[in-house]
Amino acid sequence: MQPSFPFLFSGGVPVLPQHQILARLFWMRWATIAGELLVLAGAHFWLQIALPLPALLALIGLQVLINAATWGRMRWVSPAGQGELFLQLLLDIAVLSALLFFSGGATNPFVSFYLPALAAGAATLAWPYALALALCALAAYSGLVYFYQPLHIHDQGQAMAYHLAGMWINFSISALLITWFVTRIAAAVRSRDGELALARERQLQSQRILALGTQAAGAAHALNTPLSTVAVIVGEIRRDMAGNAALAPYQEDLRVIEEQIAVCKAALESMRLDADAQADRTAALGPWLATLIDGWRLRHPAVPLAADLRWEGAAAGQLQDLSQILLTLLDNAAHAIKARNADGEVRLSLAADDSAAAKAGRKTAIIRVADNGCGIAPELLARLGRMPVDSRSGGQGIGLMLAFAAAAHMGGRLQLRSAPGAGTVAELQFPVS
Structure with missing residues (x-):
């Protein structure tokens, strides 16, 4: 079933809150793919490093397919659970491990590309899943120390300079990805906390208003009888004043009292109107x-x-x-x-x-x-x-x-x-x- 809701990006990423984490993983994966392609092009065309391009491009294509599947997943209403998010990040680590296997293993300066995925897992997953993801990354890194296809660099004199440049690029990309992801998660958490605080404030205000309304209804019921009694007494006073010239100066005061009683009765009558119809x-x-x-x-x-x-x-x-x-x-x-x-x-x-x-x-x-x-x-x-x-x-x-x-x-x-x-x-x- 295709839900009908607005999209945040022209590519079709939904705005629904349950897809916010998947959307961030989606765009972080695209950033990683772009960085891998740039590094691959630089190593092949600029540094003249012999690389197994078919295998590496196939693995990058696999990342593109994973992202396409993520895009399709975000078109469904049901939210992604912890297990699904863990699987997404585990696939990222597996593909990255395969890329590193064909490009020097642990000697590759981009081996710390594991860190953005681990930071995303630590920020979004429950601690058992985050721990399992960290152990998987540690196991993959340890295996790459011994099992990998070495890089063949023609200019061995510049190998260390290339390695240091690669480490700098890797640090820059990893720092940017981690900062972007963690700050977006922190902003989402602050926004959610603000919405919860506002909802609590509105609930408390609604409870106060409901209590005041209940008290007003009780006061209206309690005032009805005293007002009727006062109206009767005022009517009797007016009859007594009819033949007494000494009380004539108080006619105006009595009229004001009758007007105020009429105003109070009208207010009480309006409170009994059907609120929905009004x-x-x-x-x-x-x-x-x-x-x-x-x-x-x-x-x-x-x-x-x-x-x-x-x-x-x-x-x-x-x-x-x-x-x-x-x-x-x-x-x-x-x-x-x-x-x-x-x-x-x-x-x-x-x-x-x-x-x-x-x-x-x-x-x-x-x-x-x-x-x-x-x-x-x-x-x-x-x-x-x-x-x-x-x-x-x-x-x-x-x-x-x-x-x-x-x-x-x-x-x-x-x-x-x-x-x-x-x-x-x-x-x-x-x-x-």
Whole structure:
């Protein structure tokens, strides 16, 4: 079966993680073959060394066939096990031993070509396989000390110079191959560790959000009865005030209490909506934001809010997440203005994203919520949205934790910028249709 997945190289090496080690062995073998051909050409044409070219070229052709089989193996989904990787490296050592047998054995300056294969085995195999591979290489090297076809060099006076030059070339190639392979393996390990750490962090954050959601559901259930009781008491007070002129000045306070009770009941009612149906619904972004702002103004009638919703033609889904984020940001901005005890204003704007993501074909909206309140201290700003924190307004930072999680859930990003005394800007980027 041929899997349909993208390829990393034009030759067809798959990107799947289970083939990364095979891919590195594949390219290291090609580098070795290229080095062997260059050395063979130099020894034959430049140094005029008599070599059994048919046998050596046949062995290099065998390496090419092994690499072709490796390329075909990487087109399958199932990963290569330790035994298969051990066999691949053992074949490399066997072919190299045969090449050395026909070209001077242990006297060949390229005998340390065993080292890249051993380094690859030590980096990728379990210790029993790595030990077995090292013993096989040691046995082959020991055998080549006694069994080999000697090299016939016409210029015996330059034999030592040739040998030293070959050792230098061998060291250079081996060092480059080992460094390349080990650094790539180390980079893959670091990348995997980073992904595991990120996965653990996301899991812990999901557990926190789930716990907070459970607590919110319990709080909503617990608040329903007290709110109903307060509503009944307010209704009785209003009836008692109907014929009492002395209580007339409190009519406005009573009206405010009734409005706040209505807001609380509406919030509890919205929590009972079907979350999946709400998440799947799509609405025009501008009108939906206008409705959200009108509802928010009922909760904070004393806080001025200027809205710029001139961007038209965008529609958004996952409205439940978007509503939770924006209400949290607007509430925080209102609290910041009240804490400053001065004239202030909350500003909300909607605009299209003209960054690289938008140029790549992804339609993205940016909603900014800004205030000219008291601002946020740098040490507190670094922790907001990532962990519960105590703030001067008495909050715990849980709303922002939920907002950051909701932004990530809807494929967006939430950023906060602030300086003490200079206000705060919250910027939400998210995909739209």
